[in-house]
Amino acid sequence: MQPFTHRVINIIKAIPEGTVMTYGQIAEQAGSRRGARQVVRILHSLSDIHQLPWHRVVNAKGEIAIRDEEARDMQVFYLNQEGVETSEDGHVDLDKYRHRCEAGDGHFYPFE
DNA sequence: AATTTGACGAAGC
DNA sequence: GGCTTCGCCAAAT
Numbered sequence: 026m027q028p029f030t031h032r033v034i035n036i037i038k039a040i041p042e043g044t045v046m047t048y049g050q051i052a053e054q055a056g057s058r059r060g061a062r063q064v065v066r067i068l069h070s071l072s073d074i075h076q077l078p079w080h081r082v083v084n085a086k087g088e089i090a091i092r093d094e095e096a097r098d099m100q101v102f103y104l105n106q107e108g109v110e111t112s113e114d115g116h117v118d119l120d121k122y123r124h125r126c127e128a129g130d131g132h133f134y135p136f137e
Numbered sequence: 138a139a140t141t142t143g144a145c146g147a148a149g150c
Numbered sequence: 151g152g153c154t155t156c157g158c159c160a161a162a163t
Contacts, residue, residue: 027160048145052158059158061145066161069144082144090144097144 029055033067040081043108044124045117047085065090080104087123089115 032055040046052060064082072079080100084090089111091097101111109122 030160049147052145057159059146060160062143062158063145063160065144066142066159070161079144084144085146092144 029057029060029063030067030071032056033060033064034071034075034077037068037077037079037082038075040078040124042078042081043122045081045083045087045104045109045119045122046124047083047087047119048090049085050123050125051082081107081124083117083119087117087119 033051036046036051036054048061048064049058051064052058055064057063068077068079068082071077080103082090089097089100091100097115101115104111104117109117111117
C-alpha cells in the first residue's frame with residue numbers, strides 16, 4: 026500500500042458526520058494535488074474492506090459523483106440522516122457542509 | 138510488464 | 151451553462 030493511499034484512507038475516515046469532502050480536497054490533503062482520481066480508485070476499491078464513510082465524499086461541484094442509481098440514492102439517504110441537505114439531483118451546499126482543515130483562527134488560505 | 142481505466146479537476150471552447 | 155481535452159497516477163486487467 027502506497028503512503029498516499031494510506032493517507033487518503035485516513036483522511037476519509039476522519040471526515041466528521043454532517044460534513045462532506047471533495048475528491049480534490051482529499052487528494053490535496055493526502056499530498057497529491059492532482060490525485061483526485063486515485064481517491065476515486067481508492068474509494069471504489071477500499072471502501073469495502075475499510076469502514077470508510079464514502080457517502081461523505083462528493084465531487085468538486087458538491088454533487089453525488091456516483092453513477093450507480095441505488096448507491097447514489099443510498100448516499101443521499103445517509104447524508105440526509107446526518108443532517109446534510111441534499112437536492113433531489115443529489116447535490117449539497119459545499120459552502121455549508123464542506124469539511125475544511127481549519128487553521129485554528131479561521132484564517133482561510135485560498136492557495137498553498 | 139504493458140495497457141487501460143476511472144465515484145475527478147481545471148482549463149479551454 | 152454544457153461539452154471536450156488534458157493531466158494524474160494507483161489499481162485492475
